[in-house]
Amino acid sequence: MATDIKTTAHAVEATSIMKLLRTRPQLLALGEPTHGEETLLDVRNDLFRQLVEEEGYRTIAIESDCMAGLVVDDYVTSGTGALDDVMEHGFSHPDLGLGASAANRELVRWAGEFNDGRPASEQIRFAGFDGPLEITHAAGPRQALTSLHGYLSARVADADLLPCTAETLDHLLGDDDRWADPAAMMDPAQSVGQSAEAQQLRVLADDLVALLDAQSPHLIAATSRDDWDRARLYGRTATGLLRYHHWMADASPSRMARLVGLRDQMMAHNLLALAERGPTLVHAHNTHLQRDKSTMRMWDQPLLEWWSAGALVNSCLGEGEGYAFVATALGTLRHQGVDTPPPDTVEGLLHALPEDRYVIDAPRLAAALGDTPPAPRVSPWFGYAPLDPAHLARIDGLVFLKNVPGS
Structure with missing residues (x-):
């Protein structure tokens, strides 16, 4: 068995991953089993550099606010802003330390340096593909809605085609603090999402998006494809x-399952738009990228199940040329209480291999393990999600790190 497993293992390099795939996918998804570990982000950075230099990838998309990500993209493509400010305002999820991460800072610095002096068609682009959502609250729609209205009002010749004025939007949006109230996450009655104003804003937003689509030939010609894509x-x-x-604002038992599903749906829509741009490396938690149904337990809620962004994108683009998924698994995370994995788990079998890190041919590993997969590993720490052995055959590759030291 050990010999069979070793034949599935290769060096952690972009070429090793690409050899596992039939062709270069538009979206190459690299998952991680936990957040906030610099070692995992360093591996991501190294692979992205290789994908840029050897495979023609030009976009990296991470699990961060898509609106905030525009700040980073402007910096790496045109030098707009100062790096310290970009790291502070260009990343979401402060509880995960995305903006404070040395690896994320190095990624942004390197991308800006790579782009210096290159034509726009050859530049690296940066994107957040998450919604403006945090575990404790959701941002209000003001920034996105007023930016879309502003783009259209400045360029659509017939003002009567606009469904409302900027003043109407401002009145309906009201106080931004109402939208981002953390109490609404736990108590639906505290949400403004089903108020009369919110219902009217949903109609207006739909009409503004319809106008953007209807006027697309004129808008692209009057501005640029990039500006129009940003408006989308x-x-x-x-x-x-x-x-x-x-x-x-919904009080039904399916509320949280619906919300986690809606978040991944927003992610999927952003990823499909990025796929139109060109080959993109996507980096996020394994549960957002896997093809199988995702599960999670939150607070005192029943087990939540939903289709991840990766599953949704895979169903649209197809496996191979469209979407590929490489998960990451690890052996130890001792600073979080995750010690040597049991030998009868996938992580335990890989931990017994001699080198510190590998790219694993996951379908071949699944075949080597036979019809009865190993027992799932159980994590003593909620922040780390072990690999589900039943998913191996639906993963294109697996990055395995034997030990992840504390950041």
């Missing part, structure tokens, strides 16, 4: 946030 992002974000807030 505003539209997706506005409608997605208003839908999310609507269901935050």
Whole structure:
């Protein structure tokens, strides 16, 4: 068995991953089993550099706010802003330390340096593909909605085609603090998502997106494809946030399952738009990228089940040329109480191999393990999600790190 497993293992390099795939996918998804570990982000950075230099990849998308990500993209493509400010304002999820991460800072610095002096067609692009959502609250739709309205009002010749004025939007949006109230996450009655104003905003947002689509030939010619794509992002974000807030106000038992599903749906829509741009490396938690149904337990809720962004994108683009998924698994995370994995788990079998890190041919590993997969590993720490052995055959590759030291 050990010999069979070793034949599936290769060096952690972009070429090793690409050899596992039939062709270069538009979206190459690299998952991680936990957040906030610099070692995992360093591996991501190394693979992205290789994908840029050897495989023609030009976009990296991470699990961060899509609107905030525009700040980073402007910096790496045109040098807009100062690096310290970009790291502070260009990343979401402060509880995960995305903006404070040395690896994320190095990624942004390197991308800006790579782009210096290159034509736009050859530059690296940066994207957040998550919605403006945190575990404790959801942002209001003001920024996305007013940015979309501003783009259209400045360029659509017939003002009567606009469904409302900027003043109407401002009045309906009201106080931004109402939208981002953390109390609404736990108590649907505290949400403004099903108020009369919110219902009217959903209609107006839909009409603004419809106008953007209807005027696309004129708008692309009058501005640029990039500007129009950014306006589409505003539209997706506005409608997605208003839908999310609507269901935050729902008191049914399926409320949380619906919300986690809506979040991944927003992610999927952003990824499909990025796939139109060109080959993209996507980095996020394994549960957002896997093809199989995702599960999670939150607070005192029943087990939540939903289709991840990766599963949704895979169903649209197809496996191979469209979407590929490489998961990451690890042996130890001792600073979080995750010690040597039991030998009868997938992680335990891989931990017994001599080198510190590998790229594993996951389907071949699944075949080597036979019809009865090993027992799932159980993590003593909630922040780390072990690999589900039943998913191996639906993973294109597996990055395994034997030990992850504390950051």
